[in-house]
Amino acid sequence: MNILIDNKNGEPIYNQIYSQIKNQIISGELKENEMLPSIRGLAKDLRISFITTKRAYEELEKEGFIYTLPAKGCYVAPKNVELLREENLKKIENHIEEISKLAVACNLNKNDIIEMVMFCMEDQK
Numbered sequence: 809m810n811i812l813i814d815n816k817n818g819e820p821i822y823n824q825i826y827s828q829i830k831n832q833i834i835s836g837e838l839k840e841n842e843m844l845p846s847i848r849g850l851a852k853d854l855r856i857s858f859i860t861t862k863r864a865y866e867e868l869e870k871e872g873f874i875y876t877l878p879a880k881g882c883y884v885a886p887k888n889v890e891l892l893r894e895e896n897l898k899k900i901e902n903h904i905e906e907i908s909k910l911a912v913a914c915n916l917n918k919n920d921i922i923e924m925v926m927f928c929m930e931d932q933k
Contacts, residue, residue, distance in 0.1 A: 809838065809845060813854055821856055825864035833873050833884055834892060844874060844882045 811828050813821055832838045844850075847865055851858035865882055868874045875885045911921055 811850070811854060813856065822860045822863040822867070825850075825854075825861060826867045829864065829868055830871070830873055833887075834895060838884045840884055840886045842884045844884065846881060 809829070809832065811825055813824055815821075817824065829838070829844070838844075844865075845853065847861045848858050851861040854861070865874065865876075869876060869882070872888055872891055873885055874882050876882050907921065911917075
């Protein structure tokens with residue numbers, strides 16, 4: 809597992825850890841039931857407080873991305889297809905908001921946007 813902390817980012821460190829682990833789970837880089845580094849071990853590797861790492865793990869568990877076995881550690885939870893779908897839908901909505909803003913700035917209409925999307929989807933086949 810590869811986690812990079814950017815102190816200049818302005819984003820809280822626990823959230824950077826949370827986001828990177830979550831993205832690695834969604835992408836399949838971290839596999840179902842794979843053991844994660846211990847909270848203290850990861851904190852030591854990243855040279856941060858274990859409380860920060862603990863908070864990131866708690867958020868991941870609350871969201872259903874990991875589970876904890878007492879005295880054994882934290883593991884990647886089996887993928888919840890519906891949860892992953894919701895995550896992807898949220899990403900799509902964010903991209904659509906950006907597309908809408910750019911479209912207005914470029915004076916594009918709905919049909920122009922639909923045509924562009926259709927063209928891109930054809931390339932995906």
